[in-house]
Each structure stands twice: as structure tokens, then as C-alpha cells.
């Protein structure tokens with residue numbers, strides 16, 4: 001295993017993890033740097049960078065650099081396609097949107113990006129990416145057939161298939177800004193079925209929601225909108241502290 005994945009595995013033996021997602025389309029390099037610095041101070045475990053629209057090229061590079069200059073947290077790319085690669089990042093979730101209807105999001109973008117990941121020496125971390133209703137922007141862009149919220153067994157079947165295909169992480173995604181996070185019942189069944197770490201994100205805005213997801217079995221919680229849209233740096237700090245408390249207990 002690579003450096004970032006080893007770091008994740010070792011930390012998971014002791015605690016649940018909190019990853020903060022920054023979308024280069026929503027934050028400037030300066031704000032990203034400030035949020036990353038605060039995140040590290042508060043006890044967040046990694047910064048994810050990505051988005052479905054506009055998170056590419058110079059805009060992406062600038063945000064990754066802004067984060068690297070202001071914190072020592074690992075920066076993990078969370079790409080919407082092969083456009084979401086930056087040579088300044090430490091690792092990349094090499095993810096397949098298993099419940100997409102479009103092969104581009106299952107293997108196509110991955111093939112188009114593979115040589116770039118190799119050339120830049122970015123650590124790839126294979127991940128099964130599953131979109132749960134409502135799916136928001138990523139569900140629409142990724143041409144997903146969103147997993148029904150009241151059918152945890154379908155989610156569990158996809159998650160186990162991901163593990164059997166060799167993916168070392170499973171991500172249950174309700175979509176950024178989702179009105180409700182992934183239901184705890186779904187998290188619980190998926191967790192019972194798989195052995196690889198489970199990431200949960202989308203619509204987690206409060207300490208209670210974060211705690212409920214962890215209690216149901218999530219190993220890693222991703223928060224984005226609640227922090228990016230807090231309104232001010234001071235409010236973002238309070239939100240980070242609140243969410244981190246829900247995750248770390």
C-alpha cells in the first residue's frame with residue numbers, strides 16, 4: 001500500500017476519520033489554504049479536492065497548491081473525470097462509479113487518466129463509488145441510476161461487488177448538498193457485508209448527522225458544503241469543530 005493509504009489504515013485502527021472536501025469551483029486557493037490550515041488544527045484527517053464541474057486545470061492546481069502551502073494534511077483528489085488530476089496532489093481516489101449507466105464513468109475516464117497518474121507519481125487508491133438517491137449534481141452528471149434510499153440491500157450488493165473487484169474503499173454518496181444524508185439503515189447493512197473501510201458523504205451538516213453515520217458504521221465521513229458555505233471563516237471553524245466532535249466523539 002502507498003503512503004496515504006497506509007496513513008488512512010493506521011489511523012482507522014484507532015479512530016473514525018473526517019475528510020474535508022473542497023471544490024475548486026467554489027473556493028479560491030487562499031480560502032482553501034485557510035480552511036485546510038484550520039482543518040488540520042482542529043483534527044481533520046485529510047483534504048479531498050474535486051467536483052463535478054469546473055474542478056480542472058489551473059483552477060484545480062491553484063487550490064491544491066494553496067492547501068499544500070498551508071497544511072501538512074494529505075491531499076487526495078476526488079475527480080469527476082480524467083480532468084480532475086493535479087500533479088501537486090498526494091493521492092487520488094481512483095474511483096469507478098459502479099452504478100452509472102455510462103461506461104465512461106465506470107472505466108472510460110479511468111483509462112484516459114491512468115497514464116497521467118503514473119507520470120506524476122500520484123498514489124492511486126482504488127475505490128467503489130456508489131451514488132444514493134437523490135445524488136444531486138454528481139448523480140446527474142455521472143449518469144447514475146441512484147440507489148433507492150429504502151433499498152439498503154441493493155447498495156450492499158454493489159458495495160460487495162466493488163470489494164470483490166479489488167477496490168479497497170467503498171464510498172456511499174448522497175450527493176453534495178443533498179437534503180438528507182445516506183440513511184443509517186443503508187450504512188449499517190453495507191458495513192455488515194463488506195470488510196474494506198466505508199466512506200459516507202453528502203448532506204452531512206450537523207454533529208448529530210455525523211454521529212448517526214458513524215454509529216451506523218461509517219469509517220470515514222466527508223463534509224464539504226457545510227464548511228464551504230458556512231458564511232465566514234469563523235463560522236467555518238465552528239462548523240468544523242462541531243462536525244469533528246460528532247465524528248471523533
Ligand code: 1GP
Nearest residue numbers: 176177201202203224225
Ligand atoms: C460530496 O460527499 C461529498 O461528494 C460531500 O457532500 O458537500 O453535502 O458535504 P456535502
